[in-house]
Amino acid sequence: MKTLTLLSRWLLDVTDEHPIAMMDDVIVTKAQVSNKVAMWQAILPLSSGQKWAVYHSDAIEFFTLLLALWQSNCTACIPGDNCTSTVERLENSVAGFLGEFENAHSSEQNNSQLTRKAFSWIEIERGFPAIEVYTSGSTGEPKPITKTMAQIDDELCCIEALWPLSDTSIVLSTVTHQHLFGLTFRLFWSLAKGRLLLSKHSSFSEEIYHLASQCNQFILISTPAHLKRLNHQLDWSILQGKCETAISSAAPLQYEESMYAAKLLYTSIFEIYGSSETGAVAWRNQSKIEADYWTLLPHITLNETEKGYIVNGPHVSSEHQTLSDNIEQLTPDCFRLHGRTDRIVKVEGKRLSLSKMEKCLEQSDWVTIARALVVTKKREEVAIVAELSDKGRALVQQHSQKWLIARLKQSLKASFELVLIPRRWRFVSTLPYNQQGKLPMESLQALFDNKEVKWPQVLDRTHTSENTYRLNFYIPKELIYFDGHFENNPILPGIAQTHWAQHYGKEVFAFKGRFSGLEAVKFQSVIFPGSKVTLTLEYHPIKGKLAFQYISEKGVHSSGRICFE
Incomplete structure (x- = not known):
């Protein structure tokens, strides 16, 4: 079993021929990464101490950009998305944008000078501010959090000490590396560790199922939002013995979901708290008896x-040691969670624990998950977003x-x-989870906006x-x-029906x-x-056609085929 290679020495210690990832069914080696790092260093106007925003949907393309920045003593700022509002928030604090931003620096330049440049990698100092990540924004404006090279390496050592898993398992993921959980555990x-990973993450359980069926052994990095919606109609028995472990984070899994x-x-499903x-x-691991x-x-x-x-701990900075959850410590090493401590709001001058209200609703047989928030209309009002049982x-x-x-409402009157x-x-x-399995406040607030439906x-x-x-x-x-x-x-126009069929067809079949x-x-x-209607979609990839049919208890409403080129 391979030992852990510190990321601060990754370019120095990993051999050039070592396979590191699968990109569109093609193996990517460390040598290919090294070449790209050298290319980016040659064409980017990097100066020591700069910050650059990095966003790329491909994990290896993303990692090469990080390495190029680190080798030039530049910090990588890693937002959760590349939306216009995110760019506007970052543009005054970064030197430039790399990857899949509209205004990103391009690699389409004359790189003939690279053939004359020898690689001379350096070890990254432990105190170097390697990355800047951001809070999810679930309680307001995302805040920057700096992670040093020491914190990154030390956290990996903690994880490896806990789970020295096989280095031959292929890593599959529903989690993007643009969020700290995916960045740390997937990438x-x-x-x-030297494990092969897929450079693209998978949005749907059907994709995970298809990819996993082609592996001899795999590790799944996921979130509760994905795990609890695995499609039970697929024949998962063909994967028996293949999944070495599944690791989940972003929110606690309910026991039934685990x-x-x-x-x-x-x-077993292993959950991470942090x-x-x-x-x-x-x-x-909730598969143990009473292991909550x-x-x-x-x-x-x-x-x-x-x-x-x-x-x-080695990777916990002093300014971020205080936990935002109600803790019941059982032993020096074990504890239970009882909701967040910082979700106290005032409505009409009255203090309200949003966590307590959510818990009360979830005790009902009618509600699976509830999220409480305050919306501002003519006055501040308490609002609920819920998934029903x-x-x-x-x-x-x-x-x-x-x-x-x-x-x-009547059930809440006894407590509020x-x-x-x-x-x-x-x-x-x-619930409107984002790609990282989080519930941004803006997504919940948007459900109460009076926008066009x-x-x-x-x-x-x-x-x-x-x-x-x-x-x-x-x-x-x-x-x-x-x-x-x-x-x-x-009545619903036909053009809206075909537009929906095209939209959801591209979403589910990717x-x-x-x-x-x-x-x-x-x-x-x-x-x-x-009305309640059912849309059936059938995609024919060779023909480039998407067949659709809208039906209900009244019969067939519409049908047809949409052609693509």
């Missing part, structure tokens, strides 16, 4: 102070959302003052066969397409192509506001 740990994923993957500020500090507690990573300690509980959805169908909300009872509610099939509410989706998906929709009465179509008797025409389109029965 950095794989490179330091057992569900473990059953499909035929392995934050962007602290890095990984504890873990748990967390155990500290090697070399991490937990102590109670007047300010709350603090963690100490099967019982909850059944009650909505039997009665109405209004009926269910009234009973949920009347002014704190939520006034606004949104029931969703899936252009999309159906997706109740669920099913991968029925290799090239077929089925999505169940609720058609909101507020859709902009009903406006003027037709007065006093609104194909590219430009629209070139429609074939055999039929509109047989109108779709009214408030």
Whole structure:
């Protein structure tokens, strides 16, 4: 079994012929990475002490940019996305943008000078500020957090001491490296250990299933949002014995969700507790009897102070030691979590624990997950976004959302003052997690914005066969397409139906192509506001055609084929 290679010495110690990743079914070696690092160093205007923003969907392209910056004593600023608002937030604090930003520096230059340049890599000093990551923004504006080279290397050593897993397993992931969990566990740990990783992460469980079936052995790096939605209709039995382990972070898994994923993957689910500020500090495996507690990573300690509980360890900086959760310490190495301590808000002058309200709602048989927040309309109001259980959805169908909300409000009156009872509610099939499995506050707030409604509410989706998906929709009465179509008797236009089919087809099948025409389109029965319909999609990659059909209990509404070139 290979020993860990410190990232500070990675360019010096890893042999050129060593395979490090799979990029579009092609093996990438360390020598290829070295060549690209040299290229970037030759063409970028790098000066010691600079900060550069880095975003790239390909993990290896991303890593080469980091290495190029580090070799020139420059810090890599790693945002969670490359949106316009993110660029605007960073542009005054970085020297430039690298990777998949609209204004990024390009590598399309004359690089003939590289053939004359010999590689002369340096070891990165332990105190060097290697990366700057950002909080998720789940409670406000994302804040920068600097990680030194020592913190990166020391955290990898802690993880390796806990889990000295095989170096022959291929690393699959639903998590992007633009977030600290994916960056550490998917990318950095794989490179330091010498494991082969896929350079692209997978958004859907169907992709993971397909890739895993081609591996002899694999490790899965994922989030609760992905694990609890693994498609149980796939034949997971063919993966028995292949998954060495699955590691999850971003939020705690509920026990039932952990057992569900473990059953499909035929392995235990290991969860990581930590934050962007602290890095990984504890873990748990709920397959053990009554193992809802967390155990500290090697070399991490937990102590109670007047300010709350603090963690100490090689990779935890002094300014980020205090934990933001209510801790019940069981032993020096073990503890339980009881919600966050910093989610106390004031509404109409009354203090409210958002965590307590969420917990009260989740004790109901009707609610699986609830998130509470404060929205500002004419005044500040408490709002709830919730995923309903099967019982909850059944009650909505039997009665109405209004009926269910009234009973949920009644259940809260025993614990909260009347002014704190939520006034606004949104029931969703899936909470709006981002790519990192986090719930940014802006995504929750957006559910209560009075914006134009252009999309159906997706109740669920099913991968029925290799090239077929089925999505169940609720058609909101507020859709902009009903406006003027037709007065006093609104119906859903056919162009909206084909647009939705194209949008969701590209999303679930992950194909590219430009629209070139429609074939055999039929509109047989109108779709009214408030309807529930099923969209069936069948993709034919060789023909470049996407067949669609909208059906409901009333029969077929429309069907056809969308052609792409």
